[in-house]
Amino acid sequence: DQQVKQNSPSLSVQEGRISILNCDYTNSMFDYFLWYKKYPAEGPTFLISISSIKDKNEDGRFTVFLNKSAKHLSLHIVPSQPGDSAVYFCAAIRGGYQKVTFGTGTKLQVIP
């Protein structure tokens, strides 16, 4: 039962354009959402997060949008840079301690 879904395994974007990575979840008990970035042979690195009481959080070039009614969140990267090329994991936390449920990841390639 995949509670956090990233339906696009890969995405290619031209440098300078916007990258939009999507994520859907099924468990309405999730109350905190995170995006992690992962380079090959490295562990996931925290990127940005959002609480379920908000619908938008922005940090520099990265913005996360949350649509609770649709159980959907997205990560916008603008402008995209070649160094953004990595696998991006959507993740969610449900109450209690920080047990994180991850999606399967989307591989982003930013083309120079």
Place this chain on the structure above:
Amino acid sequence: GAGVSQSPRYKVAKRGQDVALRCDPISGHVSLFWYQQALGQGPEFLTYFQNEAQLDKSGLPSDRFFAERPEGSVSTLKIQRTQQEDSAVYLCASSLPRDSGNTIYFGEGSWLTVV
């Protein structure tokens, strides 16, 4: 160091061999997690410690998997009688208590290959 440290980074084990994977969390982090990441998949939760107490081990796939954190700092994940399906990256993560923030910091992982 400043981050979560894991060792060994790479391990090749013969089927049936026991392995031990070590995690040094960020100093002061009371929460420690182990995750398993198979190729092409997202990390899957294995177990959670709050200080030395193992509060959740629901993700451990079999009784061949055992984790400990005896002094509330360093943790060891032990896999007995390894099988080929155990081949994966084992990620350790640590964090402060949830009321101090929700960011979970991951180590670089221990890459286990069972041959």
